[in-house]
Amino acid sequence: MPAAIPAPERLRVPHQSGAASQVRRWLRESLPDLPEEVRDDLLVCATELVSNAVRHARPLPGGDVCVTFELGPADVEVGVIDGGSRTHPHVCAVNLDSAHGRGMFIVSKLSTDWGVRSLGDGTQEVWARIPVR
Template identity: 45%
Template sequence: MYEAAIDDAVLVVSELLSNALRHAHPLPSGGVGVAWRWTDGHVEVAVSDGGAATEPRAGRPTLSSLGGRGLGIVEFLAESWGVRHEGDVTTVWAVLHCPQPTVNGHHSASGGSGNTEVAALRECG
């Protein structure tokens, strides 16, 4: 993937993880979950936690505000983002465009098809 696309994905995960740690309850296990999946030139990143009293939403802070910009950054960088609720688990996810560089019309990392799918889940706690 292009380095800039990786940087964007890392920033989005950082913002989602920061929000989970600051505003939400932990998962029943006491931690939070982080997952990502890359397929066909897109990466979906997700952070799961035990939910909060309020729904995650992009804020519109004033220029002098010290915080409140995280989901605005996610909204700007991602093609789409949203919130899923599954029982006591809340997951905030974002999809970013992450194409592979091409060399002479071929994907340089995988040799071509673009159908590679990578998934991971890591629980932090």
């Protein structure tokens, strides 16, 4: 019988600006054995994904978003599930002087892959895979 694949870890946080700090604390506590540089990249990506969800997407029923992570042998996948939005997340041309528009650019540079999964009920998950070096 094949070994069971562990389910992703999940945390629901309010759909508001302070959510990213809760997510960073949770990830630090949940993944204490990750190399520091990997954890730093993971925290930056998670912060950007949560911030984008709060800024651009609707909350889930209950007024929150759901953050997940799954630790694999070669990477950590982090995802943010929200209530969907009218726009599709994308990488913008970066202007380093701009206060906005850099989030997915940063995620694309720190991750090996990222994307958007439609969950079929109007919700979506924006995810990124951060390599474990």
